[in-house]
Amino acid sequence: MHALRERILHDGRNLGRGILKVDSFLNHQVDPLLIDDCGRELASRFRRVGATKVLTAEISGIAPAVTTALHLRVPLVYARRSRPVTMPDQVLLTVAPSHTRGQMVELIVSPEYLLPHDRVLIVDDFLATGQTILGLARLAQAAGAAVVGVGAVIEKSFEGGREALTRLEVPVESLAIVTDMSGGRIVVA
Numbered sequence: 498m499h500a501l502r503e504r505i506l507h508d509g510r511n512l513g514r515g516i517l518k519v520d521s522f523l524n525h526q527v528d529p530l531l532i533d534d535c536g537r538e539l540a541s542r543f544r545r546v547g548a549t550k551v552l553t554a555e556i557s558g559i560a561p562a563v564t565t566a567l568h569l570r571v572p573l574v575y576a577r578r579s580r581p582v583t584m585p586d587q588v589l590l591t592v593a594p595s596h597t598r599g600q601m602v603e604l605i606v607s608p609e610y611l612l613p614h615d616r617v618l619i620v621d622d623f624l625a626t627g628q629t630i631l632g633l634a635r636l637a638q639a640a641g642a643a644v645v646g647v648g649a650v651i652e653k654s655f656e657g658g659r660e661a662l663t664r665l666e667v668p669v670e671s672l673a674i675v676t677d678m679s680g681g682r683i684v685v686a
Contacts, residue, residue, distance in 0.1 A: 498538055498672045500531060502685050511549030511678050515625070516658060524557035524622050535672055538566020539648040542568070542655060542670045546645040548618035550574055550611065553636060554604055554629050561650045564618040569618070573615065574611060576604035576636060586607070589639050604632045606640075613641030624649035624671055627658030634665055637639060651675060653685075 510518040520549050523526040539561070551573045553562035559575055568571035580588060589606045601625070611617070617637040620631055634644045644667055652659065652671035655678070677684040 498535065501535060501673045505532060505673055505685055506683060509683050511681050513684050515653065515678060517653065517675060517678065517683065519651065520646045521584060527560045532560045533564045535561050535650050538672055539565040539670065540568030543618050543648060545647045546618065547616050548645055549616045551632050552617050552619050553621055554633060558621040561622055565620045565648065574606060576606050576633060578602050580605050589636045591635045593628045601677045608634050608640060609638055611640035611642050613633045615642035616645045617642045618648065619644060620648045622650050624652040624658045625656040627661035630662060
């Protein structure tokens with residue numbers, strides 16, 4: 498995706514320690530046309546897996562996940578980081594390390610929205626270490642659902658996330674791959 502690559506190079510900021518700031522178009526302020534294009538592309542790449550739900554993590558994964566779900570015409574479920582009073586007492590819960598928060602975060606889904614017959618496509622804004630995505634996969638598996646694919650808008654290939662996801666044995670697709678952020682640079686394949 499040429500437009501995404503250009504936005505990363507033009508508007509992305511390398512904050513050091515592997516942090517790529519893209520909040521001017523992806524995960525704070527959202528460019529809806531670009532994110533719609535991302536969702537359309539992810540939907541196209543995963544149409545063949547027969548997903549019945551798209552699953553993501555609150556909050557920055559929601560924008561690309563909702564456009565992917567829209568183009569696949571399936572519901573979006575997002576894992577919350579805290580349990581609201583409207584959620585049942587029995588929930589699906591796991592923890593995962595957050596690179597940007599520097600701590601463990603909870604991922605919580607109401608079991609009424611992930612069912613044993615579901616085929617789950619996981620979509621997130623970033624694939625870095627893969628730990629958040631693996632947490633989402635644990636939630637789907639705890640519900641008895643099948644994970645059928647993983648899509649990311651931006652992959653930081655130097656953090657090893659793709660390798661961590663091999664045990665899921667599903668297709669993994671990224672729309673842009675950042676290969677190096679050393680020395681303040683941002684190198685996109």
